[in-house]
Amino acid sequence: MFKQIKTYYQKIENKAIKFFSFLIAIILFILLSPYLVQSQTETRIPVKTTKYTATINFKTTNNTATSSDTFTLNIDVDPGGQLINASYLFIGFASSSVTALDINTDNSFCSFFIEKSINQIEGGINIFCGQPYPGVATTSNIAQITFQKNINGLTSFEIKQNSQILANDGFGTNILKELNDIEILIN
Numbered sequence: 001m002f003k004q005i006k007t008y009y010q011k012i013e014n015k016a017i018k019f020f021s022f023l024i025a026i027i028l029f030i031l032l033s034p035y036l037v038q039s040q041t042e043t044r045i046p047v048k049t050t051k052y053t054a055t056i057n058f059k060t061t062n063n064t065a066t067s068s069d070t071f072t073l074n075i076d077v078d079p080g081g082q083l084i085n086a087s088y089l090f091i092g093f094a095s096s097s098v099t100a101l102d103i104n105t106d107n108s109f110c111s112f113f114i115e116k117s118i119n120q121i122e123g124g125i126n127i128f129c130g131q132p133y134p135g136v137a138t139t140s141n142i143a144q145i146t147f148q149k150n151i152n153g154l155t156s157f158e159i160k161q162n163s164q165i166l167a168n169d170g171f172g173t174n175i176l177k178e179l180n181d182i183e184i185l186i187n
Helices: 002-036
Strands: 055-058 070-076 084-093 098-104 112-119 124-130 141-151 153-159 165-166 176-180 182-186
Touching: 055 153, 070 084, 070 182, 084 141, 098 112, 098 124, 112 153, 124 141
Parallel strands: 055 176
Antiparallel strands: 055 070, 070 141, 084 124, 084 153, 084 165, 098 141, 112 124, 153 182
């Protein structure tokens, strides 16, 4: 008789354990379901951009530097209507002709900068910067660079081939199509 009662209580105990386990699983599911299911409006599916539409341009008020010992070049990007959110610029200049003094990014489309460096010995400037989502789709300034003239004559400024303008397409596609160098007469 004692054995039958013990078996009876074991059956009840097993059913109670199963019931409470099931109840705990339901409660956990209810509590965690908002974290497991994402809203479709928050999910962005990256789409590969295949158009190479961006151009980088030097802008100056005049292609002759005569008024003072310093002059400024603006570096602008035209993304061709596509959203961009990062740029990697490698700029070359004749270090015997000019000295790079400053990289001003106050009016830049970028809100953070990984690198802004001048290598006067090799005649190079590196600017790596970005802008959080969504980025920009219109012609925007990247930087203003101030130079000091060293000698008179024609000097060139070039955007190196390894420069990149990255699309905000979820892949960071380089959409750079055209590099526009500039020559300035220094008097």
